[in-house]
Amino acid sequence: MRYFIDISYRGTTYNGWQIQPNGVTVQEEIEKALSTILKKESSILGSGRTDTGVHASQQIAHFDTDHKIDTSQLVFKLNSFLGDSIAINSIRRVKDNVSARFEATSRKYHYHIHQSKDPFKVGLSYYFKPELNVELINKACDIIKGWKNFECFSKVHTEVNHFNCDIFQTKWIQDETNHLFEVSANRFLRGMVRAMVGTLLNVGLEKTSIDDLQLILESNDRRKAGRAVPPEGLYLQEVIYPTDIYLD
Incomplete structure (x- = not known):
């Protein structure tokens, strides 16, 4: 049984x-x-x-x-x-x-960020102080949602047959000094969400433009995407x- x-x-x-x-x-x-x-x-x-x-x-x-x-x-x-x-x-x-x-037909991840120092969030959320352009980040989320091949966000030397994922939802929510990134898909590659968030932070800092993001996705090159953000903000939220x- x-x-x-x-x-x-x-x-x-x-x-x-x-x-x-x-x-x-x-x-x-x-x-x-x-x-x-x-x-x-x-x-x-x-x-x-x-x-x-x-x-x-x-x-x-x-x-x-x-x-x-x-x-x-x-x-x-x-x-x-x-x-x-x-x-x-x-x-x-x-x-x-x-x-x-x-x-499993769907998996959802959350990534938590706080912008004010908070001892009660240590190890449970990523402390990232700079202000972010959330409107620009959500434009980037829409592009990611419509993409298929996410090799640019995958850890290198990963043993997978392909890098395709069906993204069902991506959104970035700001609440006072907290940020929440939510993404759901049929599957995820190793390191994918943390690399995705690192890239979106660069978009929010206006270091990476929407056009740049498009080029990063097309490149299939992990070196062109943003850094992997720390693990403490990442949660496997739901499995369907x-x-x-x-x-x-």
């Missing part, structure tokens, strides 16, 4: 989502807790990886078990085992052939699946 776990985590103290030999990861912590509770070696597969320092309001992962479980009890036990920076929100049974990674995959 297969189950989906809905997870939130603060990524500040973790070396990303995916298990690796040189640091503690979110996946590792959840697998340890799950294996202890189920008294059986249990592995999980997430909807995608998040890098060191990146957070998730909603990450989805699946695991398999030989028998039906009490999901509410398992949520309670997992939350008791896990530290304060990881929360299990829900567990739902799904069809046995459904993958948390491959069946077809409703018919759920069995409860």
Whole structure:
């Protein structure tokens, strides 16, 4: 039987989502807790990886078990085992052939920026003081939304078959001294959102024109795009699946 776990985590103290030999990861912590509770070696597969320092309001992962479980009890036990920076929100049974990674139809990311020094946002938002031309940024967002190939925003030496993504929504919202960038797509490349935000900041600073952005996108060259902004402002916000995959 297969189950989906809905997870939130603060990524500040973790070396990303995916298990690796040189640091503690979110996946590792959840697998340890799950294996202890189920008294059986249990592995999980997430909807995608998040890098060191990146957070998730909603990450989805699946695991398999030989028998039906009490999901509410398992949520309670997992939350008791896990530290304060990881929360299990829900567990739902799904069809046995459904993958948390491959069946997702949409993923949404948020990037948070604050322009006034705030000790309560350290590690959770990017402190960036300069004023930004938000109207110009949103014009750039419209161009990005209509684009397809995002190789210019991808980390180099990434093992993918292609660099095409279907962008469903891009918008930049300013609220007093805070900024929020929201982007949703069917898939994302490694480092894509952080490079995208870095480029949009250059647009907002009027260092990169709309015409320049068009040339950057056409170039397929990561070196021509903006820098990757720090990880602390980035959140995997939402992962969407077809409703018919759920069995409860």
